[in-house]
Amino acid sequence: MKKLLSISLLVAATVALPAADWLQFRGPNGNGIASETSAPTKLTEQSVAWKIALPGRGLSSAIVVDDRVFLTASSGVEQDRLHVICFSAKDGTKLWERQFWATGRTMTHQKTAGAAPTPCSDGHRLFCIFSSNDVVCLDLDGNVLWLRGLGRDYPNASNSLGMASSPVIVGDTLVCQVENDSESFAIGLAATTGANRWKLDRPKMANWTSPLVLSGTNTNASALVVLQSGKGLSAIEPRTGKEVWYYTDGAATIPSSTFAGGVFYAASKGITALRPSAGEPHPEQLWQSGQLSPATASPIVIGGKIFTLNAAGILSCADVKDGKRLWQLRLTGPFSGSPVAVGAHLYLVNEKGLVQAVNTAAPEGELASALDLKETMLATPSVANGAIYVRSDKTLWKLGGK
């Protein structure tokens, strides 16, 4: 009876939306927004559906395809063992694991690890990149389809602090940003074989941001991919690498940007709202706000509002129309992972493992609940089928869900 009551309360305290997979860093559109399902808003110990031990270290996010959860990790004294692991979403059972040895440099700052970038999937294949710039393509059953050693092919492509950019798959091209102080480039790889489709020189500066897919903004209606760097933004055609529009006023090298309702919210001079137009080489600048400067976490847009987190753990909410700040809410930081959203609720995980659910529909924002998982967490949460997945080095948790 007690269990039934708990389940009833859990159901009552959820946000219900249609279900979908979580195929890449920051979800279906790379903007942190779950287009699906429900998630628990009142987080308690009972929210933990399962947890499972992980090997080594990692700050990549889980991705979810159907009933399977995929995650990367890196282990060994030199962080030179690269793990790709598949779990059952239902109960956390490990379904398979593949290990590879890094072929590129594995040195990172001690805070990060080899498994920093989040994998992505087209629903059939899994694409994983590691700080060593090793790229692994597997089918969903763990069969190897191709391997690349980008650090091996381009030996000055590395960052002694570690690489972290997560790739995106657009059509049949995998887009990776391998940007650093020395041999800095972005590359489009054929999804079927891993062969180069194109390779672009990029600014010679360390960059940990991830490419972002913009749908419906190109003249031929195909998606564009925006590459962000300290120099600014470059929107390219993913099949060819051809630049379609650009912005040269600088951008952040740690938090990525976001895209919503045809507007690109760039992590540039705080936040700069840009509206790209088909056939125009420069996006129109709508507004710019230095008050919304994101620290490590990327911005997110929900319900006509944009949210950013500063280094003090303060969540700022602003109107997407003009960038004017509406309210601020002090959360418990610091944050390395970015927020994700289900409906009007934001889910944020601080570096000490405190998962915080924020109701953004409340007039000044409201901390709806928090759950202390008591392990260092630097990864962005993932959401699928009503569940939130969070990971530390040692543990993967599923919160809520079926």
Added chain:
Amino acid sequence: MNRQFFLSMSLAFAAVSAQAVEVDLKPALMTLKKVGPEGRGNAEAAGAWQTISKADAQSIPVLLAAMDDANDLAVNWLRAAVDTIVDRELKAGGKLPTDALRAFLGGTRHHPRARRLAFELIARVEPVEADKLVPTFADDPSVELRRDAVQRLLDTADKTLAAEDKAGATKGFRAALNAARDEAQIKKAAAELRKLGQEVDLPRHFGFLMEWKIVGPFDNAKLVGFDAVYPPEKSVNLAIELDGKSGKVRWSDYATKDDYGTVDFNKPFGDHKGVTAYAYTEFNATGARPAELRLGCKNGWKIWFNGQLIFGRDEYHRGSRLDQYRFPIELKAGKNTILVKACQNEEVKDWTKEWQFQLRVCDATGTAILAKDRPAARASSATKTTAQK
């Protein structure tokens, strides 16, 4: 018939089976080993991998042996095939060919990573037996296997010390240090030995190059110095005066006393920014042999060996560590020359002050290769501060 007979028979049978497997898989293995740069051979390898990964567990030693002459990409394809076969076999309640794996592990000429994988497979199904093997790896060419054995030595020495047997602990930590190639383990053993009043020559253990001729500073404003070809890159003439950034400069002696061989340009030149400098040394090898140069540097740098540019990297102040960069070289008997260029950028933040590098000569396991004219021993910097030689 005794156990030894059965073991011999099973190994003989395994050898025959392995030969048959090798023949069956040979075309697929050849295809897989052709993978190369920029995705070359991936499409064909995917098909070959399907064939290989469907082989039975008896094929595992063959796949491990195939790593011996495979490039690092092909090694990863092979490793994934082994993982796939092992998972399938164990899920089906089958067994791994542990006798053949043990025989493979004993073959120290095999690929170190393949041997480590063989050990881990044995440990997965026969953990007690695998554990007994660990002490035998103290002098192993596999750094990972060796690390496990050294840890045993350190743990034992710790217990001996806790029992107040200082002589025994000294012997134990010395044995651990002699075997250790892992930096953390070397640090631990050296620290314990020094606490016990023992001399430790860490530069000698690592093979750091301690004595150099240096010249500079040259200009690196706006980072032009990385690509600029200053006179030492054309030829090293230690006797002549050169045009430096702020006037004439000459080569001078520099001997580091640092345990980790740090050559610190800020000491002789002052805390300059936007500069570059060179360090030159000669390594007198006892004979021709393969070796590695291992560099740690957080500045922009280039390195030449016997007049040939080996590599250069224009990354500044992102971190440095022991063996950050590894370069295979072929030492020739007698004189070998090494020239290092280290560039300092114009950042002024506190964490951008360092202008230094460390370099050692060792084999692929990290075992020091010493020049034949290197002084016999060096007192540890913790107990003696006089410069060597």
